[in-house]
Amino acid sequence: DTAVSQTPKYLVTQMGNDKSIKCEQNLGHDTMYWYKQDSKKFLKIMFSYNNKELIINETVPNRFSPKSPDKAHLNLHINSLELGDSAVYFCASSQEQALSYEQYFGPGTRLTVT
Amino acid sequence: GIQVEQSPPDLILQEGANSTLRCNFSDSVNNLQWFHQNPWGQLINLFYIPSGTKQNGRLSATTVATERYSLLYISSSQTTDSGVYFCAVDHSGANSKLTFGKGITLSVRP
Numbered sequence: 001d002t003a004v005s006q007t008p009k010y011l012v013t014q015m016g017n018d019k020s021i022k023c024e025q026n027l028g029h030d031t032m033y034w035y036k037q038d039s040k041k042f043l044k045i046m047f048s049y050n051n052k053e054l055i056i057n058e059t060v061p062n063r064f065s066p067k068s069p070d071k072a073h074l075n076l077h078i079n080s081l082e083l084g085d086s087a088v089y090f091c092a093s094s095q096e097q098a099l100s101y102e103q104y105f106g107p108g109t110r111l112t113v114t
Numbered sequence: 115g116i117q118v119e120q121s122p123p124d125l126i127l128q129e130g131a132n133s134t135l136r137c138n139f140s141d142s143v144n145n146l147q148w149f150h151q152n153p154w155g156q157l158i159n160l161f162y163i164p165s166g167t168k169q170n171g172r173l174s175a176t177t178v179a180t181e182r183y184s185l186l187y188i189s190s191s192q193t194t195d196s197g198v199y200f201c202a203v204d205h206s207g208a209n210s211k212l213t214f215g216k217g218i219t220l221s222v223r224p
Contacts, residue, residue: 033211041151041198043214056211088155094210101145101210102162108155 003027004106006091012112013081021076021109023091031055031096032074033103034066037088046089049074050096078111086113116141116205120215127191127222135186135218137201145204145212146177148186152197160186160199191222 004025013019025032033056034046048056052068063079078085091106117140127133139146148160161168161175163184168175172191177184188195198219202212 035212041217043200043202043212045211045213048211058211090157092212096210100162101164101204102147102159103145103210103212104159105149105157108157110155 004091004093004104006089006106006109008109009107010110010112012114014114015081015083017081018077018079019081019111020078021089021091021111023074023076023106025072025091025093025104025106027093027095027104029093029095029104030071031094032068032071033092033094034074034076035090035092035105037090037108039087043090047074047076081111081113083113086111116143116203116213118201118203118213118215120199120201120218123216123218125218125220127220129191129193129222129224131191131222132187132189133191133220135188135199135201135220137184137186137203137215139182139184139201139203141182141205143179143203143205145202145210146184147202147212148175148184149200149202150195150197151200151217157200188220191220193222193224196220196222 031050033048047066049068092103094103165179198217202214204210
């Protein structure tokens with residue numbers, strides 16, 4: 001029973017291409033997130049959605065566009081990929097309005113731009 | 115925004131040894147989590163501990179919210195404990211975003 005899943009696990013693509021990463025959670029949570037881990041392993045929030053509504057957008061280039069078709073899914077589309085986009089992208093989810101704000105992370109998607 | 119500092123940055127242990135990892139943060143928190151990132155890159159939830167003490171097997175954690183620090187204890191370390199340990203905090207609670215420390219790289223040698 002995978003709680004937070006991401007596809008694909010690995011993504012290798014060339015500069016200039018457009019790609020998407022998908023995330024699904026089966027925890028019934030109402031908030032989902034995208035985090036980026038750079039080559040120095042530093043993790044930083046990119047976006048969060050609550051009930052399909054964008055809540056946090058942390059100064060991410062416009063080439064990154066999250067989409068939440070329903071509260072169990074949060075996809076990340078990246079246009080015109082650049083070398084600096086190479087990173088591991090983690091999806092996470094949590095339940096707001098609860099006693100616990102614990103976030104649960106997916107397995108990550110390693111994106112390599114050549 | 116809130117600042118998170120972890121220490122030490124690197125730690126090398128002999129199998130069977132005990133260790134303490136520290137996380138200092140600059141403001142009050144509604145969320146504090148410890149993660150282990152294994153060599154395959156997976157982020158594994160260890161503890162959700164904005165305050166108090168919890169134990170899970172050989173691992174335990176204590177957060178002293180009033181003094182703005184948290185400690186992760188690893189006892190009888192094993193080679194499978196190797197990896198990077200992250201502390202992450204959030205100040206706001208609802209509509210939260212975790213701010214991560216830079217991590218502590220632990221190597222346990224057989």
